[in-house]
Amino acid sequence: MTRHHTATLIAAAVATLALSACSPQGPQGNSSPMSGSTASNTSTQVVNIVKLSGGDWFNRMDIGNKEYAAEHGISVTQTAGDDASEEKQIAIINDLIAQKPTAMTIIPNSPESLENVIARAKSAGIIIVTGEASGMKGVDADIEAFVNQDYGAHQLDKLAECMDQSGQYAHFVGSLTVKSHNEWVEGANAHLSAYPNMTNIGEPISSDESQETAYQRTKEILARYPDIKGFIGSASTDIAGIGRAIQEAGKQNSTCVVGTSTPAIIGKLIEDGSVDVITGWDPALQGKAMLAAVQKILNGEQITDGADLGISGYNKIKQDKNSTTTFYGNAWIDITKENTKDYPF
Numbered sequence: 380m381t382r383h384h385t386a387t388l389i390a391a392a393v394a395t396l397a398l399s400a401c402s403p404q405g406p407q408g409n410s411s412p413m414s415g416s417t418a419s420n421t422s423t424q425v426v427n428i429v430k431l432s433g434g435d436w437f438n439r440m441d442i443g444n445k446e447y448a449a450e451h452g453i454s455v456t457q458t459a460g461d462d463a464s465e466e467k468q469i470a471i472i473n474d475l476i477a478q479k480p481t482a483m484t485i486i487p488n489s490p491e492s493l494e495n496v497i498a499r500a501k502s503a504g505i506i507i508v509t510g511e512a513s514g515m516k517g518v519d520a521d522i523e524a525f526v527n528q529d530y531g532a533h534q535l536d537k538l539a540e541c542m543d544q545s546g547q548y549a550h551f552v553g554s555l556t557v558k559s560h561n562e563w564v565e566g567a568n569a570h571l572s573a574y575p576n577m578t579n580i581g582e583p584i585s586s587d588e589s590q591e592t593a594y595q596r597t598k599e600i601l602a603r604y605p606d607i608k609g610f611i612g613s614a615s616t617d618i619a620g621i622g623r624a625i626q627e628a629g630k631q632n633s634t635c636v637v638g639t640s641t642p643a644i645i646g647k648l649i650e651d652g653s654v655d656v657i658t659g660w661d662p663a664l665q666g667k668a669m670l671a672a673v674q675k676i677l678n679g680e681q682i683t684d685g686a687d688l689g690i691s692g693y694n695k696i697k698q699d700k701n702s703t704t705t706f707y708g709n710a711w712i713d714i715t716k717e718n719t720k721d722y723p724f
Contacts, residue, residue, distance in 0.1 A: 423453040432459040436615040443663025463588040465492040482506035489556040511559040524660035531566025541635035545576035546608030553614030560613035593620025612638025622648035657714040668693040
């Protein structure tokens, strides 16, 4: 997979991004794991546990879940904690083990922290498929949209293009424990030698998966580094907070903002240059790819290098050299103000 590859995805018309569950609230403020919006009532029950309840990114993933469930006659629900803590994610999975769904698809907040509870789920006969957790131990499969280090290098390429390959920049992550975000940083750092006139101001800056935190920390950076020219964001809310601070400071024409998000989250910030490039992948398609992996496993099929999951961007997945259960798609996209209408999520 090349760094400058942009996957072409089928843009499904989405009128609104509804909340993924409308059932009573559970003890962590999320929908009860096996309740909520269910696509169909069948014997195959899958629960998708994501990082955080609400928000356009995971609401979009839930749309993919529902579409896949309707097409394949399975039941899929989605749940999460009301904040991005690993403790709440562990508690949710523990509750689900007692309910014995057929499978869980999981986007971990901290992969290492979930190893023990995933082992318990596996011992109970539950299929486990993860995403955004390359190299995850003890799972049946981990399905990634792309090789994380390549994606991080690609983000740096887009930032360098915007910054004319010179100046200081800051790199945000949702949390210092989110494996995928930190691998993107590693990929960017390893690629920085290609741009000798660019400098990272320091270690990754955690936004705590909060748009408000990203906004406040960007204001602090702008005060400390008044000549800073660039920002990269990892969490879907990062560049929304960064862009807001840039807009308020009137620095749209002197700074470049690149990062993982969606047009729905960024809104009008991309129109005036407060945000320059949205990078990412379609979470609906990743959700479908994880469910396709679950069905292959249920059917007794092995997931191997070059396998076709039947989902756009995941038609010829690549097996990790060091982890036989980790597979990469070819599914990243770049969104600018010129093509936001092509990606209605």
